Amino acid sequence: MVTPQTPRVTRHFEEELEHLKRRLLVMAGAVEEQVRRVVQSLVDRDHDLAQQVLNGDDPINRLQIEIDERCFRLLALYQPVATDLRMVVSSVKINSELERVGDFAVNIAEATLRYLDQPAVKPLIDIPRMGDIAQKMLRDSLNAFVTQDVALAQEVLERDDALDRLKDQVFRELLSFMLANSRLTESALDLILTSRHLERVGDHATNIAEEAIFIVSGRDVRHHGLDGGATE
Numbered sequence: 244m245v246t247p248q249t250p251r252v253t254r255h256f257e258e259e260l261e262h263l264k265r266r267l268l269v270m271a272g273a274v275e276e277q278v279r280r281v282v283q284s285l286v287d288r289d290h291d292l293a294q295q296v297l298n299g300d301d302p303i304n305r306l307q308i309e310i311d312e313r314c315f316r317l318l319a320l321y322q323p324v325a326t327d328l329r330m331v332v333s334s335v336k337i338n339s340e341l342e343r344v345g346d347f348a349v350n351i352a353e354a355t356l357r358y359l360d361q362p363a364v365k366p367l368i369d370i371p372r373m374g375d376i377a378q379k380m381l382r383d384s385l386n387a388f389v390t391q392d393v394a395l396a397q398e399v400l401e402r403d404d405a406l407d408r409l410k411d412q413v414f415r416e417l418l419s420f421m422l423a424n425s426r427l428t429e430s431a432l433d434l435i436l437t438s439r440h441l442e443r444v445g446d447h448a449t450n451i452a453e454e455a456i457f458i459v460s461g462r463d464v465r466h467h468g469l470d471g472g473a474t475e
Contacts, residue, residue, distance in 0.1 A: 256321045263313050263334055264389050267341075270306050271385040274341045275378050277303070277348035278444060282374030285355045285437065286367055293359070296352040303345040310338045326458065333454040337388060340447040340454075344381065347440040347447075354440075358433040364420050370434065373409045373441040376402060380448035387455040399452035406445040413438040 277296055284292035314335045317323065323331055380399050387396035417431040456464050 256317070256323065256327070259313070259317055259321075260327070260330065263310070263317065263331075266306070266310050266313065267334060267337060268385060268389065270303070270310060270338065270341050271381060273299070273303055273306065274344045274348070275381050277345055278351075278374060278378055278381070278441075281348045281351045281355060282371055282441075284352065285358065286371055288359050288363075290356065290359055293352045293355045296348055300345055300349050303342060307338055307342040311335060314338070329458045329461065333388070333458050337385075337451050337454055340450050344444050344447050347444050351437050351440045354433040354436045358430055358437075361430040361433075362427065364417065364427050364430045364434060367434075369409050369413050369416075370438055370441065373406060373413070373438060373445075376406050376409070377441050377444040377448065380406070380445050381451075384448045384451035384455065387452055388458070391455065391459045393456055393459050396452040396455040400449055403445050403449045406442050410438045410442040 277299055280292055280299075281296045283289070284296065314331050317331050321327075380402055383395055384399045386392065387399065414435055417435050421428045421431045453464050456462065
């Protein structure tokens with residue numbers, strides 16, 4: 244049986260929950276900046292900027308640990324229920340999703356450093372577009388989570404298809420370059436890897452948007468869409 248909380252305890256919980264949301268936004272901003280920097284380093288052929296992305300992973304990892312500890316403390320001290328419980332549990336999941344996005348930024352930085360030591364395959368058009376879409380999906384998914392905006396979360400889900408199409412387009416185009424000139428194979432493979440990593444960034448943003456929908460509705464839409472899943 245859950246003991247009713249006093250107004251003072253409830254106020255403290257709400258304050259801690261708001262602080263948790265702010266820290267998640269800080270985490271999201273740091274991760275989004277990593278994605279922005281790494282795409283920029285590829286476009287500008289900037290070794291130093293790619294190296295900055297590699298160096299920026301440790302602060303994100305430390306932030307992940309801090310946020311997880313905040314979530315566990317909220318669960319232990321306040322034993323939230325219903326929407327509040329979903330908010331805290333989803334925060335743990337979202338924190339993990341963001342950390343994985345940071346890892347993908349590092350993977351892209353490593354591919355970028357390899358790519359910059361090889362001949363350029365072609366002018367980069369679709370990969371920067373993928374970066375822009377992925378960044379906006381991240382930003383909007385976190386805003387949907389914080390503001391509990393189901394409509395915005397659904398928009399993020401729908402944008403994932405555009406990212407998938409661009410990834411497929413990049414693959415087909417780069418494959419044609421490899422077939423025409425074998426000396427470009429390694430460079431083209433690094434660009435293909437980059438496009439796949441950016442597509443995975445979009446997948447994680449989609450996962451965050453799904454958590455936003457779960458918080459508001461109590462429905463798990465990961466496999467069923469908005470018309471299915473669990474209800475309260």
